[in-house]
Amino acid sequence: MIVAKGIHTFYGNSHILHGVDFSVAKGETVALMGRNGMGKSTLLKSILGLVSPKQGSVTIAGTDMTGAQTHAIMRKGIAYVPEGRGIFPNLNVRENLVMAARPGIGGRRDWTYERVLDTFPRLAERLDNMGNHLSGGEQQMLSIGRALMTNPDLLILDEATEGLAPLIRREIWHTIRTIKDSGIASIIVDKNVHVLLGLAERHVILVKGRIVYDGGPQALKDDPEILKRHIGL
């Protein structure tokens, strides 16, 4: 699905990513882990063309998309739930969903407006509310629902449960699991390592813009030192 090689990204003079290799296979769930400020969000943005890496290549669904524009990259079947949710404050819930609707690669239309509202019944009650009049949990559901409206093959979730009440957090995790079971690949960035260990097939740990671990969950469970050293748990 995604193969990124040798990514070097800078913000001004600060060198953030130091030659990162990162890949996601079709249908695979990958947890991207690391302490705050290690470059997780920057890696996602580099892949999506939201920031331009100085070096490195990005291949998506077999096509070289290095340096391509973001919208073209997303049209390869990728949906993005950004840190901070990215809800349009001046559009209501219905508009936030409808504006994103499109068939997936090969014309798939599994996710419709109705199905998204079935998945998040809370949103159905607030269709006419503006994006900035929603609670954090509702905004998060809307951001995920909006991403699903594009019928993606890969869903990228950056800190999707950040700052949510435990009950809502559980609901979000439940939805993420359902999405995974439907065969959609995902990249999940989250503080909740224990949930990730039970959910993802592969775990990638970033430290200061370098990958220090890339493998399955079993090795991390067997040797808690790895997580302790790199994430501080």
Next chain:
Amino acid sequence: MDVWFFLIQALNGVQYGLLLFLVASGLTLIFGIMGIINLAHGSFYMLGAYTAYWLALKTGSLLAALVLSLPIAALVGFGIETLLVRALYKRDHLDQVLLTYGLILVFNEAQKLIWGSDVHAVAMPAVLNWSFPLTDNLSYPIYRLVISAVCAVVALGMWWVIAKTRFGMWVRAGASNREMVQALGINVKLLFGLVFAIGAALAGLAGAIAAPVSSVYPGMGDSVLILCFVVVVIGGVGSVKGAFLGAILIGLADTFGRVLVPDFASFSVYAVMAAVLLWKPKGLFA
């Protein structure tokens, strides 16, 4: 001075206001959504007027000229956005002002080269060249009513597109978070190019449809541009609703200013602007 006189002036004021709205709405959309100050917006008004004049001569039909001048203004607008303005989205307003001021000079010079410095009248279509009798000796030209009607229909259509269509949702979303719109797979550069082109087309339409009433003359875009900035500031920068109210207000102020206090005609517009800004410093709908 009687009630008919006021009615006629009020109709003229509203008609002028609606016309200003066509120009000002593009200006406010382009500023509100893309953050671009486009001083050359009045040049699209002039372009519309001159292409209408020229095409009416060539085709013998003002209607054909009106219809053709729309895509011409849109294409010129799209070209300018793609080739020049696009490079300045991330630059500050001073750079944008310099570029678009330069464009005014280019447009005005090109106008002189192509069409010369004379004032030209544009013939009204015969079917519309009559007046609606109001009293024994007063009547109202039907063409002005047509201008009002066309502008009102376009304004309504614009509201519908912005409020109800997916295109409108993208435009509004792009105004609040450009990056996120791209991240949903929408080509924002193209979208903004289209908004710029539509703004240019609306200004061109205004110039074209007004040509039989105003004639066409060098520099005609400049005074419209200034009034439109007044409209945008009164209405609240970026607000289409505000531009509508502001335009009607300025249309009426300008028209009544001319007939009631001819010595201070241009003063009336700024008096209204000052009054509105004292009351609401950021404009009516900021």
